[in-house]
Amino acid sequence: MIDKYAVFGHPISHSKSPLIHGMFAAQLDQKLEYMAVDVAEAEFEQQVDSFLQGSGKGLNITVPFKERAWALAGLRTERAELAGAVNTLWRDESGLICGDNTDGAGLVVDLTCNHRIRLVNCRVLLLGAGGAARGVIKPLLDAGISELVIANRTLSKAQLLVSVFSFTDESSQQDTQTISACDFQGLPNGSFDLIINATSAGLGGETPDLPAHLMAEHTICYDMLYGASETPFCRWARQHQASKSLDGLGMLVEQAAESFLIWRGIKPDTAPVIDALRQSLGQQ
Ligand code: ATR
Numbered sequence: 001m002i003d004k005y006a007v008f009g010h011p012i013s014h015s016k017s018p019l020i021h022g023m024f025a026a027q028l029d030q031k032l033e034y035m036a037v038d039v040a041e042a043e044f045e046q047q048v049d050s051f052l053q054g055s056g057k058g059l060n061i062t063v064p065f066k067e068r069a070w071a072l073a074g075l076r077t078e079r080a081e082l083a084g085a086v087n088t089l090w091r092d093e094s095g096l097i098c099g100d101n102t103d104g105a106g107l108v109v110d111l112t113c114n115h116r117i118r119l120v121n122c123r124v125l126l127l128g129a130g131g132a133a134r135g136v137i138k139p140l141l142d143a144g145i146s147e148l149v150i151a152n153r154t155l156s157k158a159q160l161l162v163s164v165f166s167f168t169d170e171s172s173q174q175d176t177q178t179i180s181a182c183d184f185q186g187l188p189n190g191s192f193d194l195i196i197n198a199t200s201a202g203l204g205g206e207t208p209d210l211p212a213h214l215m216a217e218h219t220i221c222y223d224m225l226y227g228a229s230e231t232p233f234c235r236w237a238r239q240h241q242a243s244k245s246l247d248g249l250g251m252l253v254e255q256a257a258e259s260f261l262i263w264r265g266i267k268p269d270t271a272p273v274i275d276a277l278r279q280s281l282g283q284q
Pocket of ligand 1: 154
C-alpha cells in the first residue's frame with residue numbers, strides 16, 4: 001500500500017504543503033501520497049489517531065491545531081517541547097505518536113544556507129510573541145546568536161517567553177547570550193543585525209510601528225510571512241534601506257524539507273522547489 005501523508009488544518013485550502021511535498025517526492029522518486037485535510041475542530045485528535053493507524057505515515061499540522069498536536073504527542077523533541085507546538089507527527093516502531101516542530105529549523109536553514117547569513121554573534125530583534133515567535137526561539141539561540149530582544153505589542157507575552165527560554169538552555173552558550181523583552185515603545189536604542197517579523201500584523205495589511213533607529217546599513221530584515229506581493233514588513237524594511245528584505249517562502253519550504261527528512265530519512269533539494277513556488281506566486 002502506498003505511504004500516505006497529509007496536512008491537517010482549518011481552513012486548509014490555502015496550504016502549499018501538498019505541492020511542496022509532491023515536488024520533493026518527484027525529485028527523489030519516492031512513491032507517496034500527500035493531501036490537505038480540512039479537519040473540524042471537534043474531530044482533530046480522533047482524526048489524527050485514525051490517520052496514523054492506517055496507511056498514514058506522517059502528518060503536518062497547521063493552524064489552529066499545533067498546540068493540540070503538542071498535547072497529543074506521547075514523545076516530543078526538545079525543540080517541540082520548548083516551542084509548545086508541534087507541526088510534524090509520526091508513529092515510532094512501538095506505535096507511540098511522536099511530535100516535532102520544524103519551523104525554527106526551517107527559518108535557520110533558510111537564513112544560513114539559502115541567504116548565507118551568519119547567525120553566530122548576531123544581535124536579533126524578534127517582533128511578536130505568539131506561537132510563530134515561540135517556535136523559532138530555541139533554534140535561533142542554538143545557532144549562536146549573541147542577543148535576542150523579543151518585542152511585542154502586549155509586553156507580558158514577550159516577558160513570558162523570556163522566562164521560558166532563559167532557564168532552559170543548559171549549553172555553555174547561555175553565559176554569552178542575552179534574552180530580553182520589551183514592547184514597541186520600549187525598544188532599546190541602537191540597531192540590530194537581524195530583525196525578524198513573527199507577528200501576524202501583515203495578514204491585516206499592517207506592520208508594527210517601529211522606530212527607524214533599529215536599522216543600520218547592514219541590517220537584514222526577515223518576514224516569516226510571504227505572499228504574491230511584497231509583505232507590509234518587507235516594504236517597511238525596503239523603505240528604511242535594509243541591506244536585505246526577505247520573506248518567509250524559503251522558511252516554508254525548509255520546514256517541509258525537515259519534516260520530509262524525519263519521515264523518509266532523506267533531505268530533498270529545496271532550491272528548485274523555492275524557485276517553482278516563487279514562479280507560481282508570480283514573482284521571479
Ligand atoms: P501566530 O501563531 O501567528 O504567532 P498568535 O499566537 O495569535 O499567532 O500571535 C500573533 C502575534 O502577532 C502576537 O505577537 C500579536 O501581538 P499581541 O500578543 O499583542 O496580540 C501580534 N500582532 C497581531 N496583530 C498585530 C498588529 N496589528 N500589530 C502588532 N502586533 C500584532
